[in-house]
Amino acid sequence: MSALKMGIVGTGGIARGRHIPAYVQQKDQVELTSVFDQNQEAAKAAADEFNIAHVAKSYEELLKKVDAVTICTPNIFHAELAKQALEAGVHVLCEKPMATSVEDCETMVNAARESGKILMIGYHYRFYRESQAAKKLLSSGEIGDPLVIRVQALRRRKVPGWGVFTNRSLQGGGCLMDYGCHLLDLALWLTDFEDVDQVLGQTYERISRDPEQVNEWGVFDPDKIDVEDHATAYIKFKSGATLLFETSWAANILEDKEVLSISGTQGGIEVFPFSVNTSKHGMLTTSQAQWLPGEKDAGLAQAQNFVRSCLGLEQPRTTAEQAMKTSEIISAIYDSSSPN
Ligand SMILES: NC(=O)c1ccc[n+]([C@@H]2O[C@H](COP(=O)([O-])OP(=O)(O)OC[C@H]3O[C@@H](n4cnc5c(N)ncnc54)[C@H](O)[C@@H]3O)[C@@H](O)[C@H]2O)c1
Numbered sequence: 001m002s003a004l005k006m007g008i009v010g011t012g013g014i015a016r017g018r019h020i021p022a023y024v025q026q027k028d029q030v031e032l033t034s035v036f037d038q039n040q041e042a043a044k045a046a047a048d049e050f051n052i053a054h055v056a057k058s059y060e061e062l063l064k065k066v067d068a069v070t071i072c073t074p075n076i077f078h079a080e081l082a083k084q085a086l087e088a089g090v091h092v093l094c095e096k097p098m099a100t101s102v103e104d105c106e107t108m109v110n111a112a113r114e115s116g117k118i119l120m121i122g123y124h125y126r127f128y129r130e131s132q133a134a135k136k137l138l139s140s141g142e143i144g145d146p147l148v149i150r151v152q153a154l155r156r157r158k159v160p161g162w163g164v165f166t167n168r169s170l171q172g173g174g175c176l177m178d179y180g181c182h183l184l185d186l187a188l189w190l191t192d193f194e195d196v197d198q199v200l201g202q203t204y205e206r207i208s209r210d211p212e213q214v215n216e217w218g219v220f221d222p223d224k225i226d227v228e229d230h231a232t233a234y235i236k237f238k239s240g241a242t243l244l245f246e247t248s249w250a251a252n253i254l255e256d257k258e259v260l261s262i263s264g265t266q267g268g269i270e271v272f273p274f275s276v277n278t279s280k281h282g283m284l285t286t287s288q289a290q291w292l293p294g295e296k297d298a299g300l301a302q303a304q305n306f307v308r309s310c311l312g313l314e315q316p317r318t319t320a321e322q323a324m325k326t327s328e329i330i331s332a333i334y335d336s337s338s339p340n
Contacts, residue, residue, distance in 0.1 A: 161218020
């Protein structure tokens with residue numbers, strides 16, 4: 001079987017830190033053929049660093065040279081770049097969040113359907129070994145029906161002081177688009193994307209506007225940041241289950257927290273670290289995994305799944321249809337929020 005020819009569009013932090021190194025580790029199945037960045041110097045630097053032969057002068061030029069592309073640009077460009085690639089018959093792995101609006105997600109889903117090519121979204125949290133174990137356990141029915149899902153993706157005063165993260169015109173939002181979306185997507189995937197009844201959300205941005213910044217992750221201009229730094233939501237599913245959601249880059253809390261817990265009718269799961277809470281033989285028991293199977297590097301596992309899906313060897317774990325449902329909830333959180 002010949003290797004999949006892979007292109008990269010946007011050669012910034014995530015391309016160089018996660019995607020390109022993951023493809024480099026799969027040389028038997030994927031060949032990094034070409035890179036394109038609107039900043040040609042950035043593209044050339046990535047090509048030099050990873051020995052990629054071709055630096056494209058345009059996206060169209062890149063698309064002619066590849067079977068698949070990984071989109072690593074700011075969020076606002078995801079939809080158009082994905083559509084163009086799919087229309088050119090090229091498979092797509094697009095970084096998360098899928099896009100900045102539900103309409104853009106629909107455009108992407110339609111383009112994928114019409115082309116018959118793979119469109120996968122980079123929600124790499126689904127590839128953590130803990131996530132795999134949780135999915136297996138939930139599918140077994142051992143904890144019964146999910147009742148209450150708690151998601152906390154919280155950082156104490158760590159607004160990213162670099163890159164495009166705090167720029168609404170490029171990213172479409174702040175901590176919800178950047179960080180919270182991962183755990184929200186994971187919770188929805190674990191519980192099989194139940195039909196949503198209601199979403200009530202609230203975003204906050206006052207801490208980041210404080211001119212006296214105390215921020216662990218670099219410096220940003222409090223006059224220029226125009227995205228939320230904290231968001232909460234109450235999501236009610238038609239089944240009656242609820243999801244209590246909170247994400248922040250800048251919370252005034254004791255310490256960072258990454259929580260995904262599912263309390264079901266027969267038992268519960270904490271995903272990070274992985275444990276199962278049940279009541280058996282008249283006792284309350286908690287079992288913790290001593291060892292979890294699978295690839296430790298979730299970025300590598302994601303790249304393997306994408307490459308193997310393009311080669312027809314397996315199915316994508318993160319489908320565009322599912323990622324669009326995550327984006328629908330993100331949009332509903334923004335829509336129901338009032339200025340704060
Ligand atoms: N999965 C994760 O955990 C994770 C982490 C960080 C970033 N991301 C996502 O990755 C994407 C990129 O983030 P980043 O941190 O690498 O950003 P970055 O700013 O470091 O890099 C983006 C690159 O894209 C280039 N670019 C911008 N617009 C372009 C266009 N229209 N065509 C071609 N190139 C263009 C820029 O010149 C830059 O080199 C975003 O969607 C972000 O949400 C995901």
